[in-house]
Amino acid sequence: MSTLRAINPATNEAFGAIFAEPDAAAIAAACAAAAAAFDGYRETSLEARATFLETIADEIEALGEPLIATLLAETGLPRGRLEGERGRTTGQLRLFAQVVRRGDWIGARIDPALPERKPLPRADLRQRFIPLGPVVVFGASNFPLAFSTAGGDTASALAAGCPVIVKGHPAHPQAGELVGGAIRAAVAKCGLPAGVFALLTGQSHELGGALVRDPRVKAVGFTGSRAGGMALVKIAAERPEPIPVYAEMSSINPVILFPGALAARAEALGTAFVGSLTMGAGQFCTNPGLVFALDGPDLDTFVASARQALTGAPPQVMLTPGIHQAYETGVAKLTGLDGVKPLGRGAGPGAANQGCAALFEVDAATFLATPALSHEVFGASSVVVRAPDLETLKTVLEGLEGQLTATLHLEAADAELARGLLPVLERKAGRILANGWPTGVEVSSAMVHGGPFPATSDGKSTSVGTRAIERFLRPVCYQDLPDTLLPPALQAANPLGVARAIDGVLGG
């Protein structure tokens, strides 16, 4: 039987507990328990479900220092980042608790009967959202807390009323198990059936494939590579009953420097850009991998400033030996492309698996002729594209694939230029930001962390923010059902006190 152990990327040493790859019986048992728990869990009261999410957050906090210490060794990420990510993870769970309590996600709609209507009467029609069923969540390597075992997909699926089976990421198996234990403790404390949550940690494609193929599983959440995401999409589509896969996969997050902004602050922009590029060794889905600007002396100033900042950027341990190797391969590939000018690398490397940031420059014609320049290199790698004029810039942007983000740096004088590009960017990206950097994703009501393919496999959804709950819901209509058989949200007395649209008008 295949086994795995954590590897400390800073030392390449395996350490800690040995994890046996879950076998077919374990997979089937988790799916059966999730299916058995579904009908009960999905009808827990709003208060009970919200309390469950808050209890998970409490239990994660109660793990204390051992969780952080384990993550320090498993991921190579610094303490400040990990503590911040823990806060984001528990905050996310508590935010979804608020969402559950508010009950807007139920989407209650009532069209009262019109018995006297001519030529035909109208029946009484009532609609609510119900959860899809058991959800399989694939933990991500780069956010071992916020996008992993108890991360955004798990929080939003549990909030929707779906049991969750996490395919634990092999890069942080012990931290995953700690967090999984916290969720199991919350399940027990809240008196929920054990099938509401399961964690199966492993590294084989067979494990993930078997989970996605299981007929009891009704949706999948994934954050990772394009190849990995598309493999799951294919498996899900080929099931006798196809199911949705929400895969967040690949984005290079174009940044556009408008002339006014470059004229006003090219040097500061160069420094700040490298700060965003190298944050967390560039291991963010929103890492700025492309910079577009009109050619000219202000852009030269930006490039010079970025090169200068790059020199001072320290090497950072990457998450896994495999990620580090893929990063170096990607950078080497860019370095060897015709027309691509390397602008330099960050300092180092000093030790095992350290990534040194890489910056390149091309002209727009080369960019248009070289599809490889649009492929994500996961890590701190970026390409500055010099465009001769606005028309060319627009053409280049039109040719981009879907993105999680698009960033504008602009001054008031750039507004008209920006206005001309916004329709293109809206069609390409899930989030458009001005005078900031795409790294750092707020967990809130208005956030969109999603975007057209290949940024995600479903550009109509978001994996961060409260709208993420909608991925795991579907509407059901009840026609002329006796009040006693209606779900509470739709009963005449509205015992849940949720917002309801009457004939299409909220609170009407």
Place this chain on the structure above:
Amino acid sequence: MSTLRAINPATNEAFGAIFAEPDAAAIAAACAAAAAAFDGYRETSLEARATFLETIADEIEALGEPLIATLLAETGLPRGRLEGERGRTTGQLRLFAQVVRRGDWIGARIDPALPERKPLPRADLRQRFIPLGPVVVFGASNFPLAFSTAGGDTASALAAGCPVIVKGHPAHPQAGELVGGAIRAAVAKCGLPAGVFALLTGQSHELGGALVRDPRVKAVGFTGSRAGGMALVKIAAERPEPIPVYAEMSSINPVILFPGALAARAEALGTAFVGSLTMGAGQFCTNPGLVFALDGPDLDTFVASARQALTGAPPQVMLTPGIHQAYETGVAKLTGLDGVKPLGRGAGPGAANQGCAALFEVDAATFLATPALSHEVFGASSVVVRAPDLETLKTVLEGLEGQLTATLHLEAADAELARGLLPVLERKAGRILANGWPTGVEVSSAMVHGGPFPATSDGKSTSVGTRAIERFLRPVCYQDLPDTLLPPALQAANPLGVARAIDGVLGG
């Protein structure tokens, strides 16, 4: 070049204009025009877009008797049904005009900046829905108005702000062209770019495939067969940029007769059931193709009453020779299955392409062992399944595929039995109705005409009712964008006056 002509199904005679199959140039031109029109059309004012939808309704009404006369000859459907369907079609367009004006579909959300927040400030985040892009709509044969050229998919896509290219159904090419002309007239009257709408009538798989493959097309609406829908799903998934396909495909719409209801009114239920079964020659997606009940004398009474009603059910011309032939093949297949007892056929046939209703009976064990009994036979064919006890009935229902509807006939005394089955039915169907019949789909706010696979390819959506607009929208988040660059719905002054959620609270 391939051509097509309408065939009168009552006479098998071809008549009227000859339609040439659109060639690659025509397809490309329609897609290019739609893509060119998109950015402008999607930012029309709410009032302009609503007026456009209302103008389409006016123009369809202005077609007057020639439209009805054409449909009478092309479809074999009776005048009353066609006039009713016209009212439904124009009513649907006017309902979506109201939805557009109200602006809730924009889903405006604002999370104000929190510059003083610790440890990190929060940016200003604003979210709205934008349309996906050009949509290809496949007209259906069985609703030549309400699910065809200007049907629900077209209305909801245009309401969302998507240009529409209709693949006109070859079973009603002249009526399709009349309605297409009405939409073009509305486009012109409203001063919109011509690319907002195109109609390409044809019968080849190449036409549909080319439209779904075109990179400028961003979503697909389809109502038709399971094979046809799945072929489009496959093409869409294999594109370099996969796109969503909303295919409404296959449903047999189980009806459950509870003991109390059978005891109270078995005879009346038998008569009413055959009325629903034979309405419109059974050519509805919501036709009741399965009836489940506990075995016993009351069920015998129901069956006897249904057989009696069937004898008096007149034959009806079906939509096309092909549909009639497939219906007869399907009925013959059921007739030949082991353990399946034919209960009788309706009267006739008297003339070409007339369908005679067919009713069968099986026991639950046979049903469980015979998957063919769960396949849709499009037309007036239904199977009564006798279950020995409630547990068996539950097992049978658990084994069903996804459905558009599930119907309960019950009395107060049946409430507990019904309560036990509701969780199963909610997982299986998009609409659950009591003491009525599934045929007849209201166009309103709370309607769900959708359901888990294979009822549709996306059980999270509906193709009827106002929520249908959501199929063609995706969220975009704007972070720290200057007010002048924000779309009006998100500007500080809220010039559109739309409902907005502040920090997650509507009107907060």
